[in-house]
Amino acid sequence: MPQQEPVDQWIQELINMGDEKMTEKQLKIVQAAVEVFAEKGYASSSTSEIAQKAGVAEGTIFRHYKTKKDLLISIVSPMMSKLLAPFVLNDFKEVLEGEFPTLEGFLYAVAVNRLHFARKHLKIIKILLQEIPFQPVLQEEFKQHIARRVIGRFTEIIEHFKAKGEVIDMPTPVLLQFAISAMIGLFITHFIILPDQPWDEEQEIRHTVNLILHGMSAPQL
Template structure:
């Protein structure tokens, strides 16, 4: 999951799931296949109905909108696998020789590549979270609860090395989340960019280091 395409991972999970009816499973499998091949925005519900061999009304009956269909894939996936994803991502870049600057650069570069591959899905999820209070209340506390401990462990490592200033961990996480999350949302959602450049990533790293990095003695 560190570098993979999100829909490919979902397909593996859906194959093992027994929670959906036969028709729902066909709709979901059709959605994963079509979204992967043509992209989310280029796939209509009528096309999904044809692939799944159901009526378009059946799709609307179960999911109401194409956005809800996509969310029905993503929300359970995030709830089941978010802790593993966080551990995998952070663990990949942490080692005894890794500096805070190197960690930031590697992490932002990796997630930029991931969001580039999953840009349409990321756009839908962010927009739905912004406009749907119930989805925001369902996902954000869960993400914070399951990611907090792992992120604190990383922060403490760099604090002990003298590479991050002594500030409350909750404040550091809030600032890092705002800065890095804002970087991805502004580029891939608001500006609808296909990718970010290495120069932009370096600017982001520089910005964070000047706020959190311990000045050299």
């Protein structure tokens, strides 16, 4: 029997979380919405397209969800708060709590760990990366359930390496913003902007870590 896709497992969990059991049609709508949102993005998707993929009338969607945005939030919000956060934090725990002798080693471990996670759960990750910048509800969910817990640990790690003299004396929030932006940029480029472009993952991770550590300036002679 083929292994079930991770996103399908999450949809099953989403069904189990609800107070009322999903109908067969509602389940098809949710599955189709995840596929369409991941492939085309929320703004470029239509409820008619989702309905066609689900094999239901478009009016059936609106009997369960008032708007397309309600459909998006109903899928992503509980996934983030009750499913994604544990997946992210439990899967990330080994890296966050690990002992790394150098900042380079820590950044490399973060990149490898998160790329592996993103590849396993690509559809829902694509939806989150595409929609969080434009959906205040999802931004708040992300801050509440994931960012605050991860940022706290990242801050401790950066402060540790600052004390060792491996990091320049700049405000830690600024350093975190720069490092996280570079990492997310790596993910977005590979999985969303240029998904079909061949790349050497090991080399790209090393390049990204090197840029975080040393910037773009050439060494002064």
